[in-house]
Amino acid sequence: MARASKREQIAQAALEQFHLRGFHATGINDITAAAGAPKGSFYNHFSSKEESALEALDRYGAGLRFDILTAPGRSPLERLRAHFDFLRRPVVDSGFSQGCLVGNFAAEVGDHNEVMRAAVRRGFDQWAALIAQVLTEAREAGEVSAGLDADDAARFILSAWEGTLLVARADKSSVPFDSFFHMVFGVVLH
């Protein structure tokens, strides 16, 4: 395999460092050290920490495997469950840390940086729209109540997921995830 370009290495290291440490606690030197690059080289590829954080958000989104929500062969609710099951795995595997980069940036940076906030908002909007589409299909397939408002439910489920990540990280346990799955698939979408 060809060695990743220096820019690619720095961009990927930025994603990992922002996810690990948060926005403010990540220094340019953390990123370049993780990429095995000299500190000054960061600015050959990015004009600012903010620019690399925006690219980190895009890269993070690309790794969320939204294709699971639309892949054929499973019912809409089975796809939705597989989606959250996929997202839960790395959090459990990392000892209940890191959570969701979109939510982390919302909590830490959104109030203070309009460009970052707009990117976080776009991320949430696109994600909620995909979930709403799955819920509309589930309604048409008779998997959920005919009276379910797909947009309301999608926004709510996405919010519940983001909060579940926060609480699970504080709890360092699967209990908040268990409650999420029980309540979403046993009560909200019954």
Add this chain to the structure above:
Amino acid sequence: MARASKREQIAQAALEQFHLRGFHATGINDITAAAGAPKGSFYNHFSSKEESALEALDRYGAGLRFDILTAPGRSPLERLRAHFDFLRRPVVDSGFSQGCLVGNFAAEVGDHNEVMRAAVRRGFDQWAALIAQVLTEAREAGEVSAGLDADDAARFILSAWEGTLLVARADKSSVPFDSFFHMVFGVVLH
């Protein structure tokens, strides 16, 4: 009214600055400047930024008016709705910023500071236990389904609230709050 002690002014300023800026972005000088105190005076009252952040968490919790959840004169679900309605107000009034200090510290600091994480966890646990108590009363009063698991539902609703705050701050709109109230009181607790 007696003038607040210097310690009280610094502790209150610390709460406001941490809530406004986050943990890492708050410097000791931000706190002392907001309190109108010389920078060095911080260390007459607190041994570290962490110590003042732990006290800020306690002060924040004391302002959440948990008494609304237990005050007589309203049904359990009316009390739960009044609780979240009370918590929504300052977020709307501040232009959808700041959110919940407990959730913010969970997102930004919990992975990296065991003392802070334990304090955040205690905060979430106590809060979820209060909500579970209200849901148990609602079940006994026939306000919610007899099959509702109060602990699962309480954890889930608290997580959903924390996530709703993140999404509303990104969205800068009431729409995520509307979805929370519709879904919690119209679907989860019906």
